[in-house]
Amino acid sequence: MSQTLLRAAQGAVFAGLVSFGLAAQADTHQLYQASGMQTHQQHFQQALSKASSRYAAQLPAALADSLLRKSSERFAPDRMEARAMASLSINLSDQQLNDALQFYRSNLGQQIIAAETRATSPAEVSRMQNGVPPQNTSAARTALLSRLGKQLPALDIGEEVSLALASLATQSANDMLGGLLTIPDGLAGQGRGTLRAQMEPNLPQTLAYVYRDLSDQQLSDYADWSESDTGRAFFQAASAAARDALNP
Numbered sequence: 001m002s003q004t005l006l007r008a009a010q011g012a013v014f015a016g017l018v019s020f021g022l023a024a025q026a027d028t029h030q031l032y033q034a035s036g037m038q039t040h041q042q043h044f045q046q047a048l049s050k051a052s053s054r055y056a057a058q059l060p061a062a063l064a065d066s067l068l069r070k071s072s073e074r075f076a077p078d079r080m081e082a083r084a085m086a087s088l089s090i091n092l093s094d095q096q097l098n099d100a101l102q103f104y105r106s107n108l109g110q111q112i113i114a115a116e117t118r119a120t121s122p123a124e125v126s127r128m129q130n131g132v133p134p135q136n137t138s139a140a141r142t143a144l145l146s147r148l149g150k151q152l153p154a155l156d157i158g159e160e161v162s163l164a165l166a167s168l169a170t171q172s173a174n175d176m177l178g179g180l181l182t183i184p185d186g187l188a189g190q191g192r193g194t195l196r197a198q199m200e201p202n203l204p205q206t207l208a209y210v211y212r213d214l215s216d217q218q219l220s221d222y223a224d225w226s227e228s229d230t231g232r233a234f235f236q237a238a239s240a241a242a243r244d245a246l247n248p
Contacts, residue, residue: 135208151226153239
């Protein structure tokens with residue numbers, strides 16, 4: 001083969017690999033959007049900004065400055081999004097990614113995402129500060145919610161958000177103390193089991209409230225999908241993506 005033909009062949013292979021990589025990246029970004037992950041991340045940023053403003057006014061100036069600086073570094077939106085999408089692409093096969101994308105683009109998937117993103121919106125979070133409004137559910141619907149609760153990564157992600165914020169506060173305090181009295185970075189992680197135990201009893205009523213507008217049949221279909229191979233794979237990947245996004 002001549003050098004010209006060899007270079008042409010190498011160029012064609014390289015172009016093919018680039019095209020394949022861009023296509024995979026595009027599919028991952030589409031799933032990131034369609035599954036509501038992008039909207040949840042935007043809601044997290046809004047909540048973080050609100051909390052930062054509130055605590056900045058209450059903390060000593062040195063600690064407040066350190067907290068805001070580290071928050072901006074750790075939770076930069078574009079970097080969080082990049083880490084989340086990279087994690088998704090690693091933890092989902094092409095088939096799983098495409099199957100999940102097809103589900104979330106369906107009518108049922110869109111209704112589910114509308115319910116889930118509404119639940120993490122600043123307005124809804126503020127509304128639920130004093131607890132979730134009690135929901136009266138039938139035994140059959142309660143059973144469906146229980147099935148769903150065993151698959152959803154709600155508790156895992158709740159833990160990761162809480163621990164990431166606790167870790168941030170610990171690092172900021174250590175910066176202010178200058179090593180004079182070091183707080184162990186792993187201190188927040190010691191409360192993981194306790195944190196989960198506190199959240200778990202509230203999960204059934206929370207799910208009943210979040211999915212209150214879904215019919216029993218829709219809830220059943222969602223529970224079925226959550227127990228499918230694709231559903232399980234996606235929820236595991238979503239949990240990993242949230243962890244990677246929050247922990248650079």
